Amino acid sequence: MRSYTKALSVTLWLVIFAFIGTTFLVWGFRSASGPGGLDPIAAVEGEKIPYAEYQQAYQRKYRQYQESLGDKFDEKILERLNLKAQVVEGLIGRRLLLHEARRLGIVISPDELAAEITAIPAFSDATGFKQDRYIRALQSVRLTPEKFEEGLREDLLIRKVEEWVKGAVHLLPDEAREAFRFNRASVKVEYMLFSDPKVQQATIQKVAGLAKDKKPWEEIVKASGLKPLISDFFSWNRDLPQVPDQERFKEASLAMERGAISQVIQGPKASYLLRVIDRKDPGPADFEREQAQFSNGLLGRKREQVFADWVHQVRGRAKVKIETANL
Incomplete structure (x- = not known):
């Protein structure tokens, strides 16, 4: 110019x-x-x-x-x-x-x-x-x-x-730290894939009720009649080729603690129910090293979303x- x-x-x-x-x-x-x-x-x-x-x-x-x-x-x-x-x-x-x-x-x-x-x-x-x-x-x-x-x-x-x-x-206290933990974590999950939600609606409702009642994972799996699939460790930056609705799947998985069982996750292509087998979180030193840049980016995105x-x-x-x- x-x-x-x-x-x-x-x-x-x-x-x-x-x-x-x-x-x-x-x-x-x-x-x-x-x-x-x-x-x-x-x-x-x-x-x-x-x-x-x-x-x-x-x-x-x-x-x-x-x-x-x-x-x-x-x-x-x-x-x-x-x-x-x-x-x-x-x-x-x-x-x-x-x-x-x-x-x-x-x-x-x-x-x-x-x-x-x-x-x-x-x-x-x-x-x-x-x-x-x-x-x-x-x-x-x-x-x-x-x-x-x-x-x-x-x-x-x-x-x-x-x-x-x-x-x-503005960012709330610990908001950046929690967002960093969510963003940088990696998890390994066991999950049931309902590839045809319309046909499997009755089964989905059954397992959803069991999950809501906090029944053991083994009982939920037995009621589904499905064989659970097990993922490798994954994070936001790693794709899951076997999962049709990756964004929804990752969003639910990475927000959960080790051993937690999700509610039914409904994606555009399939539905899922999952349990987090293991979870690896970033260490305090990782956050301290990236805190300023990460916090600024998070605040910018939050402001854009609030404005929208x-x-x-x-x-x-x-x-x-x-x-x-x-x-």
Whole structure:
């Protein structure tokens, strides 16, 4: 981004996109040109989203998939990904976050906006920000400063909302240590595989009841009529080729102590009941060595999950109407 060239009209969007990087990035342009430009595709708390804005966002998303997939790009892939719904939900999500920003009283001051603009390398030379370069750069992509700054202000509001939510999330005492133990452990299990849950439903219910009543493993196995399988030691990083639903299986296994018997684990392809035969946990020295990096990563993932859940809740209680006929 530091080597500003004559090809600015081609690269400016990539520069701005990389610099802003918000969750629901659509730039806030309100152009109503083109077919269907005045027809709303949705309304969020009474605020309409025009078709033109949806069309621009759809084209950007389309190009992203086209560039990332290269020769493998196919229109049918977009149908499977339900690209239209992705774009509409992205636009709705953006509006919802802007509504939340107003509700929370979050604002962007003129100084904050100016600082963000002057920090974009495309608008500066070796001596710093240049107003004429800023104007020419926007003109090259047919944007007025007012339009650009409107979109940028919205992006900063969304960023502030995200920071507000994530800033309230912290790790609980010993949360990192327990997560490290779970993540770095390895276990060996004995398990029953129900490869056809529909046909084996009666048996599954029987063993589930015995497990719930904390009956001995041998009694549960006898009631199942199955021969248990025994795994080697495995961890998150080691695959289990003989297990169709590895993620669910590992998640249940690694969370259990030695000798514990699970409830019935239902995966997309099969069901399981298992007992942990043995367990190896990482030592204190392993945690101390990786504590800082692991804790930072865990906190980041926790904040992302909390933010995603919060957005989902906001979406659930909002008044949203999608005009499917206009898409």
